[in-house]
Amino acid sequence: MKEMLRDYARSIGLTLFGVASAERFDGLPQNVHPASILPEVRSVIVIGADIPRGNYRGVEEGTLWSFASKYLDQRLVLDMARTIEQQTHFEAVPYLAHFPKVAPRSRPVAPDRPMYNVTINLEYAAVAAGLGEISLLGQLLTPQYGNRNTLGVILTELELEPDPIYAGTLCDGLACRECIAVCPAHSINPDKTVTLDICGRQTVLAEINYNLCRLCPNGAAPDFINKVGQEELMVEFSGNQPKIVETSTALTRRNVPNIATAVCSRTCLNHLEKTGRLTQKYVNPFRDGEPWRLETWER
Numbered sequence: 001m002k003e004m005l006r007d008y009a010r011s012i013g014l015t016l017f018g019v020a021s022a023e024r025f026d027g028l029p030q031n032v033h034p035a036s037i038l039p040e041v042r043s044v045i046v047i048g049a050d051i052p053r054g055n056y057r058g059v060e061e062g063t064l065w066s067f068a069s070k071y072l073d074q075r076l077v078l079d080m081a082r083t084i085e086q087q088t089h090f091e092a093v094p095y096l097a098h099f100p101k102v103a104p105r106s107r108p109v110a111p112d113r114p115m116y117n118v119t120i121n122l123e124y125a126a127v128a129a130g131l132g133e134i135s136l137l138g139q140l141l142t143p144q145y146g147n148r149n150t151l152g153v154i155l156t157e158l159e160l161e162p163d164p165i166y167a168g169t170l171c172d173g174l175a176c177r178e179c180i181a182v183c184p185a186h187s188i189n190p191d192k193t194v195t196l197d198i199c200g201r202q203t204v205l206a207e208i209n210y211n212l213c214r215l216c217p218n219g220a221a222p223d224f225i226n227k228v229g230q231e232e233l234m235v236e237f238s239g240n241q242p243k244i245v246e247t248s249t250a251l252t253r254r255n256v257p258n259i260a261t262a263v264c265s266r267t268c269l270n271h272l273e274k275t276g277r278l279t280q281k282y283v284n285p286f287r288d289g290e291p292w293r294l295e296t297w298e299r
Contacts, residue, residue: 016048018129030114042159046129048151068260072152090158130163135171146272187212218263
């Protein structure tokens with residue numbers, strides 16, 4: 001069944017497919033655990049596709065702002081969930097990052113339930129499903145495409161064999177620091193890091209000042225899906241968001257800017273290609289020379 005689903009994913013244009021067992025999420029809090037959405041979950045399927053490198057070209061040249069999203073087209077997520085249910089008769093939940101519009105906002109619906117919306121971290125799920133690793137910036141890196149990934153998650157009662165955790169190394173972390181050096185806002189702090197354990201794999205994340213990051217004129221954009229709203233800022237009343245603080249890592253808060261095409265991410269992509277880390281090759285290099293860069297005050 002797993003290979004049939006993988007083949008179907010390929011047939012609809014998906015280039016990433018991985019499976020994590022529900023046990024790989026053990027120890028996570030209720031408000032980020034898949035079982036809070038589907039109590040009978042047995043498998044977490046992570047699907048995705050590569051973002052064409054050409055999607056980054058306009059921003060790299062500074063002539064066309066064409067932003068990329070890490071969220072897979074919802075129609076593809078629904079298609080896969082529908083196929084699982086039709087072929088196996090097990091329930092499949094398409095995890096869609098819809099923002100709460102009409103729901104009780106003051107407390108959970110029951111004392112034993114977590115506050116909505118339960119937020120599954122796409123990068124954590126992808127690592128648990130064996131698709132790659134998380135970079136110093138908190139982005140998923142896959143051995144095929146680096147950080148050019150768009151992802152979707154499906155929770156299902158169907159038990160599938162989990163994929164092995166990726167054992168390679170793509171991000172050089174603090175030994176590289178190219179992303180840190182190129183950040184015009186100096187928002188990435190190499191002296192403050194958090195170590196995350198995902199299924200025994202240690203990942204080091206740099207602390208990022210997102211108040212500075214979101215002002216970047218070098219390709220950053222608002223996150224139009226998980227944007228900050230009144231119900232997120234009023235944490236004393238809604239209880240569904242940690243205290244808003246000046247600094248945080250990419251995996252500890254939701255309202256972060258979209259840096260997929262920012263100069264830090266494009267520099268990371270260039271480094272991965274230049275050092276031969278990625279399996280997808282191109283005739284011409286991504287970057288030839290130094291990247292353009294505006295200071296934050298020049299926005």
